[in-house]
Amino acid sequence: MTDIEETIDKAVGKYHFQSSIHFASFSEKERATFFEKKQLLSLKKKEVLFEQDTYSRGLYIVKSGKIKIQQLNFDGSNQILFIYGKGDIFGYRNLITNERNNVSAIALESSAIELVPAATFLHLLKTSNTLNQQLLRAVSDEFMILTNRINIFAQRGIKERLSLALLILNKKYTGKETNGYFAEITLSRKDLADYVGTSIENIVRTIQFFKQKKLVKTVGKSIIITHPENLLILSGIYY
């Protein structure tokens, strides 16, 4: 990774997280209990993993694919809050607080998900201080990132928000199948709009603008960043 790429990663890292648990620090017994009753779920594109206002079935771990976490409003508008990829862990916070989900989870592409049932998770939470400490650290970190994101949504315009969104998505969509640092972002215009918090038309126009400025290129419907350093400047999170 080049210096520029590291700089970008560090700056963008304040606005998204990879939720995970270090199972290495678990005892052998804890790890065994954790995975004892796990189930493997297989989701097709657009399939719903869980619905808003339901209780969580357990803790989910993404083995492959991508899951969008979104919140639907009364007026029909929709906000995508997170996009989870391989290794990400979610769905457990509502178990801890014993509240209904305030979001839905839907597969963006074919995905394989591991489910640790609620009973297993809650039992281990009572007995394992390691798990408590790990989760506390993870959620605290994520809390900080959410505050940073509120700042962005409250203060920045669409160009800036889309710039940042694309830089985040570049990381989410990077994988061994893509060419080094630059990923092919295959999110639909609608999903992008819901992620950035604007209309589809605005997304399309802003992408055209980025193309004119040679910041990105498009291949079919997907987007590839060509000059992340300029996109970073445009995002307003770095100077």
Added chain:
Amino acid sequence: MTDIEETIDKAVGKYHFQSSIHFASFSEKERATFFEKKQLLSLKKKEVLFEQDTYSRGLYIVKSGKIKIQQLNFDGSNQILFIYGKGDIFGYRNLITNERNNVSAIALESSAIELVPAATFLHLLKTSNTLNQQLLRAVSDEFMILTNRINIFAQRGIKERLSLALLILNKKYTGKETNGYFAEITLSRKDLADYVGTSIENIVRTIQFFKQKKLVKTVGKSIIITHPENLLILSGIYY
């Protein structure tokens, strides 16, 4: 409290939190250790409790007064993320993650703050599973609230955001010195603007609009909600 007030409280409750620890569930020894080295800080209006980019001195508990938590951007814009009042606990998340503060804390009025030093807190965190569990539950709850707020900032206009902000502030500013449910919100226009994420002029004009619609009245510089139920409808979080 009337039915309407309860409805409002429930709806608005999804967008702000009262951070706290139930010391009752601590053992006598834990409680003693926790407060063993506490310090009492006294802050004047506008005095800085801690600065962005510094390490946290410890965990803060508000005994009286109000503290704003804000994040300053490169371009000079400022976002108020939270306003803490009596009983609120903060400043500890950065201790857990061992990162610098991503926000500053500044007194909105004369405030008394209890400081539990970092060493004490971190020591107890290692040994007390009760503390871990309590904090994990608190931060998980707050996480959910932040996601709800991101949705608001991403999707809603100024009228809606200010409506919600005033309803939240009404709760924060309610106290035994005020008349029942309706509080006198004394936040300055600048702070309101930084809280809602807009300009001072926009805040002033929107307040004028609210006054015309008989939703609020102003007494000097402070704002008093007169028809919270209509403000709630206007906020778009309830139908």
Added chain:
DNA sequence: CGCCGTATTGAGCGCTCTCAACGAGGGTGG
């Protein structure tokens, strides 16, 4: 009284949203 910080009002521009129409591409059924 004069000063300073804060609040208010006005005007104009630019951004963003909405409505509407058109284009491209993939899938399905005749």
Added chain:
DNA sequence: CCACCCTCGTTGAGAGCGCTCAATACGGCG
């Protein structure tokens, strides 16, 4: 194989919202 449909993306135009600059009012304090 072609015609049709459906979904998704793109483009255009106009209205409204929100931002910025600038000027004026208000209120507390020295």
